[in-house]
Every structure is written in structure tokens, then in C-alpha cells.
Amino acid sequence: MDAAFDVYPYDASSSALTQYLPAWVQEGGVAAMRERLSVDAVMARAETDLAQGWSAHRIPWLWDRVVLARTDGVLGAREGTNIEAAAAAAGKTPARYTLELCREGGNRVMVVLFYRTEQDMRTFLCCRHALMGSDGSAIPFEQGSRQPHPRNFGASVRVLSRLVRDLGDLDMASAIAKMTGGVAARLGINDRGTLAPGHAADIVIFNAQDVQDRATYLVPCQKAAGVSQVWVNGAAVVIDGEQTDARPGRVLRAS
Template sequence: MSVDLLIRGGMVYDGTGAGPVRRDVLVCDGRIDALTTGDADIEARRVIDATGLAVTPGFIDIHTHSDVSVLLDGRAQSKVHQGVTTEVVGNCGFSAFPVSAPSFSDHVDLLAGIGDDPVRPSWHDLAGYADAVHDAGVAVNVAPLVGHGQLRIAAAGMSAQITGDQVRKMRGLLEESLEQGAFGMSTGLTYVPSSYAETAELETLCSTLAGYGALYATHARGDGFSGMREAVALGRATGARVQYSHIALNEPNSWGRGSELLAVLDDARADGVDAACDVYPYDASASALTQYLPAWVQEGGVSALRERLGDASTMQRAEADLAAGWGDGARIPWFWDRVVLARTDAVLDAPEGATIEAAAAGAGMSPARYVLELCREGGNRVQVVLFYRAEADMRTFLRYAHCTLGSDGSAIPYEQHGRRPHPRAFGAHARVLGRYVRGLGDLDLGGAVHKMTGAVADRVGLRDRGRLLLGLAADITVFDPLTVADQATFLDPCRPPVGVHHVIVDGVPVIDAGCQTPARPGRVLRSR
């Protein structure tokens, strides 16, 4: 018997949640050709000795923002070194498509909110985006959702109000994306213009998703409880499969109530709603600074924001409004020493890595005024990290049976030129294996692997990945369960994990003995 690759002697965790079994894994033509006990006489072009190591399906990151980063640098370093082989993109209402000519600049502005260097799309739909990724070459696979924000811009620009005809146009664009292979749609209900969506609009789109069996992934608005209730109500009303994105409790008066939030999800599931969630293993979030401005300041997009804040009396009103707190409904109080500048692109000479409190003091401004000036000058490019969560809640979510793992980070290079992205981009999956499996015992290894592989594949609709089974795609990760750990920190995030030895994408090694190869075997996956 002759195969392309033989992974010999490892403890195989097949992605189903089952415990390990010692098996040899045989790969031929990019597929799992066999799993044997080592008795067969096998010739292989390449042999990997996995003695003492875990052999698992390649990790599937259910919540990423790698839409643009994979075009800018196809190495996907921060992810492949963790063992991630597939990135689910198009989350939080952001996606690289659709792009309409009349609203081109607004599409570009929305993409800037992801936090990457600017890109000007040469495509207008998923098919064109997939061609661009293919032409660029990428080390990981990409599974796209379509972002509600881009759908809305394509149909109605940045207007808060939307007509019935425009909703129907959105539905047509959603159907086109689903026909081209999108796995679902996401909303970003704290980001303009997705935040303008009312129930009827979302019900129309979720009904379309339900008809395709596609996923509705939502970055919710309001506090954790009201956001969860809105999400499951949409699932109940339309039959859509609901994925509650990066579940968290950001409000200080809700810290410690993680089990209560999950009870809302459990009640919906008991009523027949197909609802689940994902989490990333950190007690801090990150996003564009503009997200935290009052909604009326953001209305109309970045250009309107700049014009609005150019008026002295409006700036004064905005400063008072922002200083009162952030978030929808009851305002969350600002702890400016918990808000860290992650990317500023030298706007106002703002120091990356400093807190808003310290940077504002250095600039001689109030923190609220400083934030408004940063947003006026930098638009969606200015990125921050907020330390507004409790690890105990995150651990509760991570242990939950219907919660999978996502990073909420992008596939980016290690060289970040002094910027300090959230460490989740560099360590989320390794952190779970090192801290929450081996260190704290919150999960057993088979269960953790399942949350990163088979459970994600089932949730997204990736039929040929996520498990080590005969005939499935050969996306494989080989790591040492005794040493695997993240090394990325908030002050020094751009560090690779340890303990990940080999990563295979579609049968091709992209990490070999801990080192990245030049291979770019990844592609845009389709649902149909």
C-alpha cells in the first residue's frame, strides 16, 4: 500500500468527543485514506512520527475576522501555528462582499472596522472574493458568512431608515450569496449600519436563512440577556439556526451571572430553537473604537461622523453623552484605565499600548473628548482592547455543552510593527489546550478537541471536515498535550504558541516540525 503521508504512532482524537485511540493516519490525494493499527505494510512519500503526540482534526475557528488579512498575507501565521486549518469569516456583520459600486466607499469604511490595513475590493460578490483569495494564495481554508452590514450598505447605503423594496433587495443579495456557497449570515448589532436593523428586517432575512438551512450568527446588542433574548426570538419566529457569537457579560453588574445567561439559551433549546454559542478564552474584548460612540454620532458612517463632530456645539454634546457611558439602553460606566489602545496608525500621535486614561491625560483632554477626536481623525481604523469581563463567566461558557471555540481574531503575521492586537489571534486554541484542559481541568482533551473541530463543522455545515474519518479532507493537527500552551500576552501578543508540531491542510504540510512551510493549499470552501 502506497500513500502520500503516514502519521505514525499518535494518539488519535477523532473530533467526535471520544477519547484517544492509538492509530496510524494515512493520507492520499488530500483525503484520509485509512486509519490503521500499524500492522499494515505501508509505503509513504512522507512519514511523521507522532509517538507521544495527539493527532486531531485541524482546528476550525468558528468566529474570525480574517476576511481581509488572508488577502494581505496568505501565510496566516497567527492561526496555522496554533493548529487552525479553517477560518470562518464574515462575522459581526462584516464581510468582504457584496460590494456595490454606488456605495463603494462605505463598503471600504466598514471593512476598515475589522482592523486590517485598507483594501479596495476588485470584486462584488462571493465568487469574485473567492477568486481573489485563490489568486493571493492562503495557507488555511476560508469558510465565508455574508455580513449583514455589507448587505445593508449594498441595498440602502448608510441610511438608518430602510424601505420594503430595500429589504427585498437585501434578501435577493443574501440569496445570491447563499447560492454561491455562503454558510450563512452574520449581524453586528452594535455596529453601524447593522445596528439600525429592526425586528421585521431581521425576520425577513432569517426566514431566508431558514429556507437554506443556513446559519444566523449574531453579535448581539443590548446587555447579554436582552441580546440573547432577541437572538433566540428570531430563531423561534423564523426557524433559523442561531449562533450567538462570542458570548460574554460585559456589564460589571452582570459579572458572575454566566449560568443565568445560559439558562436563556437552554430554555429556547427546550422549545425547539436550534441555538448555540461560541466563546473565546480571554476576559477582554477588542474592536473598533467607533463601536462605543453614541448611535447618533455614528449615524451615516465615517464621513457623516467627521462632519458632525466638526461642529463645536455637537462635539460638546457628544462628549457629554459619551462620558455618561457606553452600550445600548442602560449605559455601562467607563473605566478608562481598562481601555487600551491596540492600533492607532499614529492618529493624534496616540501611543499604542497605552490606556485611554493615560493617553488622554498626555494629550491634555478629557477621555471622552480624546476618544471622539481619535474617531474623527481615524474613523474605524482605531482599535481598542476592553478589560470588561470576568474569567469565571468565560469558563462557565467554555464548559457549556452547546458552546464551541472561536477566537474573534484574524489570521495575521507575527510582525505587527509595534501594534498590540488582542492575543486571541495568536493563542486562543493553544490557550484552551494548555490552560483550560491541562491546567484547570475545565475540559477533557477529547471534549476540547470536539469543541474546536467536529462540533464546529456540524454547526457551520462543513460536511467533509472536522473529524478524522475515512474519506474526509485531510486537515490534521499534531501537538504535544503535555506542553502545548499559548505565549501571547496583552503586552506582548505577537508570540507563537509552543507544542504544536505539525499542521496539515488538505493533505499538505503547512507547519512541519514547528516551522511554517511555503505551502498555500487553502481555499474558499462552499456550502454547495
């Protein structure tokens, strides 16, 4: 069977809070959701439904493990606070508070969910079918009081430092292949992922002994250490650890 899956090296996930609402609440987009939740009877039904769990599988809520990463001040919610505590301070149930956050903030409200174990992540990443993807976004380091997931700043380097060097779960060649050639091959991007004649010169130069992710859940917007140069399409975008003005990146499509 031709199968593969992607993993990233953290024990927490992250998304817009609206993603965890019942499907019928989300239907039609944010504007429709807001209109729907402005009706008291519908809000009450949604609260009962949401309290039973999230997704079609009714995964039980662990509200103290759902941390507000971005609120933009909606309902006065403080970033870095878990929903259980924030709801209690507001005198509401966690489900009701979540629905009100989504109604007022839409997709701007982001959360980090601590629902996994590191051992599970390590087991999956070491599987021969596994590839590594950060599931992150290209966002600025300056985020104010927001606390985005550290995967945006340290995922690849965390594989090299923690899983390869510190824990020995993977050898360096296998880890790099899971992040480069393996991904390109799986997606059908034939001129990327390996250093070969005719391929795009996408290169990362790092010190295997010094490479280290610095991004944490509490202080996520941190540059990784030990990466001296990054080249994209043959142009230097990082030199001596600092970003250049070059912008050679482009959208990639399967060949």
C-alpha cells in the same frame, strides 16, 4: 431549544474604537462620522452621549481598562496606554479624546477592553452549548509597536494548555470537539471538523504535555509552542513548528 454560542479563552475583548461610539455618530460610515464630528455642537452632544456608557445598554465606561492596541500615531497616542491616561495627558475628558481619536483615525484605531473575569469565561466555555472561536484575524507576526489581542496568535492552544491541562475544566476530547467538529456541524460545513473518509484533511499535530500559548497582552505576537504540524486540505502548512510556502486554504460555505 436549538441554541449555541461561541467563547474565546481570554478576559478581554478587542475591536475598532469606532464600534463603541453611539449609533447615530457611526451612521453612514467613517466619512460621515468624521464630517459629523467636525461640527462643534455635534461633538459636544456626542461627548455627553458617549460619557454615559457604550452600546444601547449604556455599559459604564472603565476608561483605565480600555487599552490602545493600535493608533498609527494618531494624535500622538502611544500604543499600550489606556484611554484614561492618554486623555489626561492630552488635557481632555476620556469621552472627548475617544471621539477625536475616532475622527482622526477612523477604524484604524484599535482597543483591548478588560471588562470580563476569567471565571466568567471559564464558566461559559464549559457550558454544553458553548463552542470556541478565536474572534481573531490572520495577521502577520511583525506588528511593530502595535499590541493586537493575543487571541490572534494563541486562542486554540490556550484552551488546550490552560483550560484542559492546567485547570482541568474540560477533557481533551470535549475541548477539541468545541473547536472542530462542533463548529463545523453548527455552521453546516459537512466535510470538515472530523477525521473521516471523504472529509478534508485538516489536521493539527501537537504534544499535549508541551503545547502552550505564548501570546500575552504585552507581547502578543508570539508563536505557540508544542504544535509540530498543521495540515490544511491535505497539504502541510506547518512542519516542525515552522510555516511552509503552501497556501491550500479556501473560503468555506455551508453545504
